[in-house]
Amino acid sequence: MNQRIRKILLILEDLYAGSETALIYDSPFQLLIATMLAAQSTDKRVNIVTQILFKDYSTAAEISRISVSQLEEYIRTVGLYKSKAKNILLTSKIIAEKYNGDIPATRSELMELPGVGRKTANVVLSIARKVPAIAVDTHVFRVSNRLGLANAANVEKTEEQLMKVIPKKKWSEAHHWLIWHGRKICKARNPDCKHCPLVQYCAYTNKNLTL
Ligand code: SF4
CATH class of the missing domain: 1.10.340.30 (Hypothetical protein; domain 2)
Known part of the structure; x- marks a missing residue:
């Protein structure tokens, strides 16, 4: 894993550790x-x-x-x-x-x-079931491709690429981190890059960065 990706994952974990689905369910x-x-x-x-x-x-x-x-x-x-x-x-x-x-x-x-x-x-x-998996929804797709954790045109490729750059034991957690970052800061229409703790590592704001 390169240093940039390591840093992104550390910051995301710090911001959203322990985050879970917002869906309410009993079973x-x-x-x-x-x-x-x-x-x-x-x-x-x-x-x-x-x-x-x-x-x-x-x-x-x-x-x-x-x-x-x-x-x-x-x-x-x-x-x-x-x-x-x-x-x-x-x-x-x-x-x-x-x-x-x-x-x-x-x-x-x-x-x-x-x-x-x-x-x-x-x-x-x-x-x-606590099976490691990365579900790529609209937030995960958008945020991971903006950040440059992935560089893919569809959700299938995004999932494949994320599974390569994120350690398996973090897959499920990282899915939640990316969703919450997409909801709170990296919104679809107006990403709040000015206040984003990831701005210096993000491919969206640093066009010279690659995967
Ligand atoms: S810097 Fe901007 S585009 Fe990159 S993750 Fe943060 S809000 Fe999203």
Whole structure:
């Protein structure tokens, strides 16, 4: 690992040590559903929705028994709610019947569930199962490419490159550091470079820096 990357990771850890997902959940199954809902939405919005949904239907078996239109009513303020409702019902049914209400243990099994992509699988594995993984969402993609931790045009390549430059034992934590930095300082429209502790190591503000 080069000195610049080492420094970036140290500063991020110092800023965001112990940070966790902002999603509220009581079980791995609820984390999976909340993460599915969070695509194209905010964690804040998802928490408002799931607070009511999980109070009424907290398990895979319970959710699998409600109708699509009922579920749509619960989640209609979240982006793409119609397709999410269908996928959540199918996924809940599979989890209730095939996995006895718990989430599958492997990435490939998780990714076989309707509506579960690699990012969602990585979030759930890393948080609920403590499997080292870097889920590349919009914040992780933007911040890591601006910083020059990655230099990639898509999330798959970004994940590959991050896994090479970040030590494996830090993958899951680093995912949270990058998300929180993206939320607080390195925002999509107006990154606050003036007040960013990473400014001297960042490829966005130092065009001569490379990976
Ligand atoms: S210096 Fe600017 S672009 Fe670089 S990480 Fe900080 S806020 Fe983002």
